[in-house]
Amino acid sequence: MSTPTIELISKHRSIREFSEQPLDNQTITQLINAAQMASTSNYKQAYSIIGITDPALKEALSEVAGQKHVRDNGLLLVFVADYYRHDLICRSKGYETSESFETTEGYSVAAIDAALAAQNLVLAAESLGLGACYVGSLRNDPQRIIELLELPRYTLPLFGVVLGYPAAQGSQKPRLPSKAIYHENRYQHDPAFIHSALDTYDQTINAYYDTRGAGTRSENWRDLMVKAFHPVKRQELHQIAQGQGFLQQ
Structure with missing residues (x-):
């Protein structure tokens, strides 16, 4: 038995070529609302989404990622692990709770919350006829992303999502059995x-x-995986995450 939702999921593919048509505000609002309906650990909602519409900022982020579709799209979103507002809340009520944010569990909760929200958003986008592609390569230089987006302590850029009206359908990679x-x-x-x-x-x-x-x-998948893990990549990320208040213990 199939359903429209299952059929939509089964057709997923990464889109990297988009028309010049930007997303309108109503569509963006719909997508953000869909993202926010994702499950969240203990109701923390420990993430933020930054929409990038400034062409110069897109260009700078594209240089970090090394991918032109980070610049050429209908909308670029950056998903951020975010305990900044939680820190403000707790401090305003006289509590020092930063140790909770600084643990591996704290980081895991924020990263998982952001990933769940992003997948909700991508599915919603595809249901509207939009294409999408996740961009992990923003972590090529996370410190630069922090500076460009003026991210405060207890926030950390995780990944991007590019959205737009497809100019090419791309191909669908076979998944593991x-x-x-x-x-x-x-x-x-x-x-x-x-x-x-x-x-x-x-x-x-x-x-x-x-x-x-x-x-x-x-190429085959096993060979691709060897290349993916060797040599070790982005080793500076742990130190940068610690600088932002994460993974202290």
């Missing part, structure tokens, strides 16, 4: 089982890149 993702009752950690599940997937990915690159690219 469900048996490699879904475990029942306990984790299936047998290496032979895992590699068996990945054998066919590697063939699928190889065929995907072969078709997409007209025979100029030949």
Whole structure:
């Protein structure tokens, strides 16, 4: 059995080419409202969303990300882990609660809240015929993002989302087989089982890149993952997060 929601989810793909048409204020309001309806841990709503409409600021953020669709889109959003307002609230009532924000749990709550809100927003955008793409490469230089967006203590940029009316549909990357993702009752950690599940997937990915690159690219998922984790990337992020008040303990 399928539903319109399941069909919408199954058609998801990252869009990186957009028309010049900006999003109107009513649409932006709809999307932010959809984001805010996501689940949130303990009602904290520990995130903020910064809409970037200034062309010069988009250009600067695009330079950080190294991707032109961060500049050329209908709207750029930056999702931020945010305990600044919680700190203001607690201090105004005479409580010192910063230790709660500074823990790994505090960071995890804010990051998860932001991710849930973003996925709600992306699904809402796609239901309106818009395209979207997550932008993790804003973390290439998080200190620069902090400076550009004037982020105070207890806030941290996590990722961006670009939105707009698609100028090209792009392609949909095949996902891992469900048996490699879904475990029942306990984790299936047998290496032979895992590699068996990945054998066919590697063939699928190889065929995907072969078709997409007209025979100029030949890669499989396991090789891509080795490249993704080696060498270690963005090692400065931990120190920058600590500078913003996160991950102190």
